[in-house]
Amino acid sequence: MRTKEDVINQGPCVVVAGGGTAGHIEPALALADAVMRARPDARVVALGTQRGLEGKIVPARGYPLEFIPPVPMPRKPTMDLLKLPLNVRRAIKHTRAVLDRVGADVVVGFGGYVALPAYLAARGRTPIVVHEANARAGLANKVGARYAERVAAAVPDSGLPDAEIIGIPLRAxxxxxxxxxxxxxxxxxxxxxxxxxxxxxxxxxxxxxxxxxxxxxxxxxxxxxxxxxxxxxxxxxxxxxxxxxxxxxxxxxxxxxxxxxxxxxxxxxxxxxxxxxxxxxxxxxxxxxxxxxxxxxxxxxxxxxxxxxxxxxxxxxxxxxxxxxxxxxxxxxxxxxxxxxxxxxxxxxTGHRAAADVLAKMVLDVVGK
The missing domain is CATH 3.40.50.2000 (Glycogen Phosphorylase B;)
Incomplete structure (x- = not known):
């Protein structure tokens, strides 16, 4: 965990949680690039799992990647559903340790099974920003939005109340x-x-x-x-x-x-x-x-x-x-x-070319508070 002296001498640490599929990873990395354009002294750390595409994509783009246990949400009543509470607790404990170790100033989630433990680990400890890319919000972002400082969405009526419509962060x-x-x-x-x-x-x-x-x-x-x-x-x-x-x-x-x-x-x-x-x-x-x-x-x-x-x-x-x-x-x-x-x-x-920079400003404003 960072000391007060570390906080003074270093820029903000932004943790992005968007693993699993390219649809979650690419907006997270576009945000990461925008944060670094706005604050070259910042650090961006990505959360992911061993089973997602992030293991290849994130390091290739130059960002550190921290692995956490995945929390897949069973779609049908199976034995996995009975294991869910234990899996969630384990993932939260592991993710919380990562957030403390890297000195997270804000967690930005993009949905999916990487974002859910990130939201629950950050709740009450680290500010949360949520971005929803799809026209209908998934479970993870519905949970994260309840605890978030700011909520952004690509399009109106995603199911997240009070979401700010900014489009999807895209790479330069x-x-x-x-x-x-x-x-x-x-x-x-x-x-x-x-x-x-x-x-x-x-x-x-x-x-x-x-x-x-x-x-x-x-x-x-x-x-x-x-x-x-x-x-x-x-x-x-x-x-x-x-x-x-x-x-x-x-x-x-x-x-x-x-x-x-x-x-x-x-x-x-x-x-x-x-x-x-x-x-x-x-x-x-x-x-x-x-x-x-x-x-x-x-x-x-x-x-x-x-x-x-x-x-x-x-x-x-x-x-x-x-x-x-x-x-x-x-x-x-x-x-x-x-x-x-x-x-x-x-x-x-219909496009939103500036979405990455708009979201980066939202995130840095939350850190600034």
Whole structure:
């Protein structure tokens, strides 16, 4: 635990709790970057578990990572439900020790099974700030909001009372992206046609079989229409596509390491509508066809709805996405530059490029109290 002298001589220690999935980790790291821009003397420490993606993502971004026991919430009555109170107590004790050791001045949670023990460990001891990215708040953030100094949300009506609507914190490589300036470099990077209208297709970090099955059979149709395709099919999947000599190429890749270049190369996108995806696509001004993942409480449909309402996107149910539907929607869209431009402007009007800096100010204001 830090002494009074440490507090005087060091900047604030911000602990971010957003492990598990990229949808929790990326906003946490975007906030971390914004905190460091605002207060270069600050320290940011991330909480995570051994089973989440944070073990790879967080250290690669230069932030220390402290592991805590996960507290998964069983969806059905099982033996795990009986073990829940013991698991929660163990996680709180471990997390509280971490907060004391690093000298936490504030805990910022982004939901999920890493945030819940962080909120309960910090309650009454360390100020809490909550950020909800989804259209419907999960259990962890509903608990955290009860004890928080400030609550932020991406969209209205998330279920968290008195939440301040700020959007989703995004990394600077997305918010500062100049698609037009990077277009030539991006097309060369992916070996795409330099001038042809281009569709970007992805289904999250693991791909999406429904999307793959609906798009890959249309490779020759896209080629005949003069449309290029960049298709991230997922590392565990593969697609076979028919290339037509002389036509804009259809480029399948397992994973997109450079999402900034993928966005810069594209004229439209076909993708899921997770909260982070919707926020990024909107921020960079890409017209989209969203295919919500048909699980959970329908939050992916809710995430994309504001962009659809604004005219920046279309939405197709997962069970309705067929090659015929893709052909019907996307070939006419990509062949209409005026419509692409109008949809891109509409999408960008719904985005919140400054969300990371706004949240960082909220967090530092709480520390300042």
């Amino acid at each position: 490589s997305i918010t500062d992206l100049d698609r037009q300036a990077l277009r030539d470099e991006a097309r060369r990077f992916f070996r795409l046609h330099p001038h042809a209208p281009t569709l970007l297709v992805f289904g999250g970090s693991q791909g999406a079989q429904t999307i793959n099955n609906a798009v890959a059979p249309l490779a020759s149709e896209f080629a005949k229409a003069g449309i290029g395709v960049l298709h991230a099919h997922g590392p565990k999947n593969s697609v076979a596509v028919q290339q037509i000599p002389g036509a804009p190429p259809y480029v399948p890749v397992p994973y997109l390491e450079r999402m900034d270049l993928a966005y810069a190369a594209a004229d439209a996108v076909l993708c899921r509508s997770g909260a982070m995806t919707v926020a990024e696509v909107s921020a960079v001004g890409l017209p989209a066809v969203f295919v919500p993942l048909p699980i959970g409480n329908g939050e992916q449909s809710l995430n994309g709805r504001p962009v659809v309402t604004a005219g920046g996107a279309l939405m197709v149910n997962d069970d309705e996405l067929t090659p015929d539907k893709v052909k019907e929607l996307l070939i006419p869209l990509l062949s209409n530059p005026r419509r692409l431009s109008a949809m891109g402007s509409a999408a960008q009007s």
